Amino acid sequence: MKKNIIFVVNPISGDIDKSDLLNTVKKFSIINNFDLVVYETVGEKDVSVLQSLYDEYNPERIVVAGGDGTIKMVAEAMEKHDVVIGILPAGSANGLAVDLNLPTTLEENLEVAFLHHYIEMDMICINGIKCIHLSDIGINADLVKNYEESDTRGFWGYAMQAYTTLKDSEEPFLASVTANNETIEHTARMIVIANSQKYGTGVTINPNGSMNDGKFELIILKSLDLVLIGKIITGNMPIDSDDIIIISTEKALVKTDRSVNFQIDGEYCGTQNELEIHILREQMKIAVP
Template sequence: MKNNIILIVNPISGDVDKSELIDAATAFAEKENLNLVIYNTSGISDSDNIKVLYNTYTPQRIIVAGGDGTIKMVAEAMEDHDVIIGILPAGSANGLAVDLNLPSTIEENLEIAFHNDFMEIDMISINGKKSIHLSDLGVNAEMIKNYENSSIRGKWGYALQTVSTLIDLEDPFIATITGDFPTIECEARMIVIANSQKYGTGVSINPNGVMDDGKFELVILKNMDLVVLGKIITGNMPIDVNDVEIISTDQAFVTTNIPVSFQIDGEYCGKETKLNIEILPKQLKVAVPNPISAII
């Protein structure tokens, strides 16, 4: 009997056609004598439909062709099941794939997604919502809101909205952050809740992030002038505490003096004034390149 593999495809992620990827995955499964079940997301009852598919086929792996939002949706649907998730990067930025050092070719990613060993990564709960990668308050979330409302997709679209957002930059907000560390009260342009190191654009925002250490980082960007932004984009995170402060913890509470734009894993979630944050250790089995040590 053939082993079952479910392929979840987000047809609109990244605004790119998925037919080549689906054909490649189908051919790979046939070569490996696997029964590939393909499901295209529609935005309607996807989580429930994926649960039904799992109960019908009981696969050991589910492959996701989409971005971080699609991966998170599948992970949440499978939270009560022992299943390995393989990733075929097909979103606008593919942040988790970047942090996992997944290769650039479909052929290499198929091998990893279908066959490679896995690591168990943490997730983060933020006001009861789960994050697998990077979430934030402030400038980047505002940029994502603008990006979602624009017609230009991909990295070029992100770049255009970054410039536009910085030109229209509002005053900083005041944040109070409490936890198992001295209380912090400061002006901030952006607060990142990081389970990993890099945005999908390749920009490193949390150089010491580890996805399976039982902790997350709060990266507090107090200053976002062009000099600081340039350092971040070129991979040289500022070390001046007047510009950036990083806290590693497993629980924190953030309040702001005004409603601030907020995003989770690249999805704009509106404005918030309070964030209750805690780590959820080893929530997700993800197929990774070998050796695993290359990504931590």
């Protein structure tokens, strides 16, 4: 009996042409006797269209070619359905793929996405919005906002905005964090809410994070001088530093003394001065090596 697979492609993610990818996936499906249904996202009504396709074909898996944003959309569409999601990284932000240690070649990724086993992954709920990966408030969210508003894409666009953001950054903010039945106050440049270990750039910010342990981490960065930034970027995250506090918890409340820029999974979400955060257990079945 043939297995039905829905293949979701974001045609504009990562600014790369997907026609070769599509042909490769179609050939792979023929060899493995899959019935492939291809859906190209359009940015509107994708969730309801996907739900209709699921009802029509009852697929065993949904394979996504796109970045974190596309994966998140598919996860939200499939919230009430029991289906494994496979990933073919093809976005400008592939943080989740980096965190899951997915292979670097398309051939190996096809095997994982279509055929391998899966984990049941947690998500985080922040002020009612789901996060699959990493969110933060403070200087990195400033950077995400500046990058979204700029014209230059890719690594250089990011590097240019990083320089500008650091140069123009505001004063630190004062944050009160309530978690694990205690409240602490710190001045901070940035607070990361992490379900996983790495940013899409491959930078490790939460060395002990796990996506299926029923907890998330708050990483409070009190200062961000060039030495500390250098350490983080080169993979030497100093977890015993006085400038970094890591709290592991199931729920938390973060309040700041002023409105601060905030981002979820690489998408700018405006300014916030209060974040209500809790873990959502085993929200998504995701194919892993």
